[in-house]
Each structure stands twice: as C-alpha cells, then as structure tokens.
Amino acid sequence: MNSLAVTDSLLLLVTIVVFSGSKNSPSLRISVAIFGAAALLGVLRFTGLLPLPQMHSFFSGLGATAAYPLLAATFIWSGSVVAQRWRFASIFFVIAGAFGLIASALEFALWGNLVALVSVTALLIHGIRVRNVQASMGAAALLVALILFASKAALPPYLQPGDFLHVFMALGLMLLSRKASLAGG
C-alpha cells in the first residue's frame, strides 16, 4: 500500500458523501460517480487488492473529459435542464465522453487536460462573478489539483503527484457540494 491508495480512499469517501447528499442534482451525481469510480479503481490498484490499471486510466480519462464539464455545467448553469434533469445530464455526459474517446483514439492526449482546465477555470470565474466564496475556493482547489498534477509536483518520499490531485480534488468537491446544498440543489 502506498500514499496514492490513502489519498484515493479520501477522494472516494468524499465522492460518496457528495453523491448521497445531492439527490436533486443529477449532473452532480453523475460527475462525482465517475470521479468516485476512478477513485475506487485507484484504491484497488494501489493497495494491490485488484489492480486494473487500464480501467483506472479509462475512468480517469472519462473524469477529465466528461465529468469536469458536467460539474462546471452543474454550477454555472444551475437552472438548466442539464443540471436538473437526469435525461439531459446523461446526454451531456455521453456526448462529452464521446469526444473524449475520439480524442483518445486519435492520440490527442492534451484534450482531457484542456477540457478539465477550461471547465475548472470557468467554474472559478463564475464563483468570483457571483461572489460566492465557497464556490470560488472549491473551484480554486480543483484548479490547484490540476496544476500540481500537470507539473508533477511531489514531496518524496511521502507524497506523489497523484496525491496532490486526490487531496485537492476531494477538498474542491467538498466545498462545491456545500455550495450546492446551500443553494438547495
């Protein structure tokens, strides 16, 4: 077992909490379910219980290309059909995921990073515009997570790049979901 298993467990726990507390927000539920699935596969992989690296990588990619934009849509267009109805949240997810798969098939690896970065930046700008401190902090935490992961920041031998991603993502999701529950979503 390494640090990644511990931080992935933390992320998994947060996604379960956010998922169970967002009954009225299908888009939030779908996006945290994908993050949660990736985290669960990470736990299984890094504890050595059931290593499925390809599936872990698939769900991580799906998280970047489809779950991040869906998360952004949840908060930026909170009154939209995408944020409020299962049907449209699913369609949004399938289409975003399809683009991610096409990019993956064409070896356009940057696509996932770009989509995640744009989504989180849009979330941050939105949070600042509506002057919601909690949402802004949540989006900032997600942005820090992506930047630290992309720059391969590490604290050897204790923390690896993936650890920062997991911890800051967990923090960001927790803060954002608090914002959703405050808004009654």
Next chain:
Amino acid sequence: MPEFVLSPNILVVPILIVLIVLEFGLSRLMGRSVYSFQDSITSINIGIMSQFVNATGAVISAFMYAVIEMKYGTFEWNLASPVTWIFALLLYDFMYYWVHRTGHEVNMFWAAHITHHSSDEFNFSTALRQASTGFYFKWVFYMPLAVLGIPVQVFVVVGLIDLLYQVWVHTRLVGRLGWVEYVLVTPSNHRVHHGKNDYCIDKNYGGIFCTWDRLFGTYADERVEEPIVYGLKKKLHSWNPVWSNLHYWSEMFKKAGEQDNWRNKLMCFFAEPAWSADGNSAPKPLAQFPATDDFFASRTPLRVKLSGLAMTLFSVGLLVFYLGSKQSMSAGLQIFCATAAVCSFAFVGYFWTQGNKKELQR
C-alpha cells in the same frame, strides 16, 4: 479490377430475399395481404442504400472499438469458451436496448432511426428499412464492452447475431409464442414497437431479450382487441430512399431555426421528439392524425413498379459487388461508390414519388 471476397454480409443477402419471398407466398396462401409493392421496394432499397453507407460507417465503429479495446481493454477473454460469447451477447443486447431507446427518445437520434419506422407495412422487408445516418452515434454505447476487453471479432459477431435475430420478428404471420414472450423479443411484442397506437409509443426496445424492457418499465403486450396501426403518425408521403433518411433532419433544423433562443434551439435536437416550445411535450394521440391516406392508397403506375423492380435487382447486384470488393478498394473509392449509390437512389426515388403523385392528381 478489385479482388472479390465472399464476406458474411454477402451470404446474408440471398437468405433475406428467400425470407421475403417465403413470407409473401405464405401470406397469399393464408389469404392475407401483408405486402404492398412500392412500399416493399422502397424498404429494400433503403436497406441496400444503408448497406452502402454503413459498410463504410461501420469501419469507423470498428476502428473506435478496436482502439479503445487495445488501450483500455481490462480483461483477457477466452474465445473458445461459450461463457465469453454468452456474456458478450448479453451485454451487447443490453447496450442495444439503450441505443434503441435513445434512438426513440432523443430527437437528433430519432432523426436517424425514424427511417426504420416510416413504412406503413410490417413485414420482413421492413426489417431491411435501416437508417443510413445512425452510425455516427451508436458506437459510443458499446464502449463498455471494449473497456472490459471483449475482442473486436467477438463484438462484430455478436453484433451481427443481434441484428440478424431481429429480422424474423418483423412479421404479422406469427402469433403469440407463450412463455417465450417473457424472455425474448418476438413478432408479437415487436409489432407493438412498430405500432403508432397510443399504447405502443416508446415501448419494447429490446433486440433479442425483452427482459430489459420489463426491467426498465418499457414493456407492453400486444392487445388483441386493438389492432395495431403501423408507421409514423405524420406520414412520409415519399418512396424516395434518400428523402426517407433526410426528411426528419430537415424538419428538425427548420424547427430549430424558428426558435428565438439558444435553449429552445438546443432542445429541438436533444429533447424528446414530441417536445414543443410551448411546453406541451406529450405525444399527440393517434386520433388527431388522419386514418386514411390517399398517397398510400393510390395505385402505383406500372412504369413505377417496373423501374422499382429493375432498380432493386440492379442495386442488389451492385451491393454484392461492392461488399465483396471493398476490402481491396481505397477509402476514397469506397466513399465515391457510396456517394454514387446515394445519388442514384435519390434520382430514382424522386421518379417513383412523382409517379405516384401524378397518379393521385388524375
């Protein structure tokens, strides 16, 4: 001259022809009329055209599947084990249920699938009336099989089994089949799927197993007391194979163009087919649509019938040649052949429809 290879989809062609001839003959023996000449000719030509287009479109699906399976395929599967095939077929059929349901319940996917429902008849030729514009979205739904590592050859074979199974359920000559109705898709429960009676709308999406419909609440039994009326509520009024594929796209874009905001424009593509901007999204009851129809009731002129028959025989030959030779053709030549086929169907289809309309005006 391109090299000719006898592929499995070529072998299917004579089987389908024999099935249609058998159903036609049997219906005559039973004193029933389940075929109308021009409708069947149009169905067969729509099927041939879809094969021209999808033979190239399917390459995209297979390519996407193969790449994703190679990159993310998680488990190793033993091709010699029946478990592999049974599991793959079950999972494929489950995903088919969602592809099919999406094809009915999301407008821009219904625009592709509507072609299959545009016949007023229900027979083996209706099974061939497949869309030429559906390949662009279907592949996404089958990606879970790729991620599980099901090999591409298994995916292709179970896909073919699922497709071929669905041919025989397009008939009015087979009644209810007892306990089978609880497990499999049968002619009886598939008739409901093709009906435009109010109780038939958005029901029975299954491919091989109707279990998915029963699980997700979309199953409906055929009602003996209420004869099924087949086809679209708003009739197509065309024998043109190309227009039958494009008419709904045209309507959808026109409707989106008429909306005054982006939300509603997007809803025209992603909402359910019955969606309207005034908030009345419930499907209109069948009673609101005219029961009789001059276009379909009118006598098809002999010259239209003869040209229909000639075109069908010619295009079957051309399709067999195309399917057998396309492996040795460049991608450019394949696209050229498919485009040429679509153009000739558009031309001949226009002639058929005009022929019927002139007959109507007499």
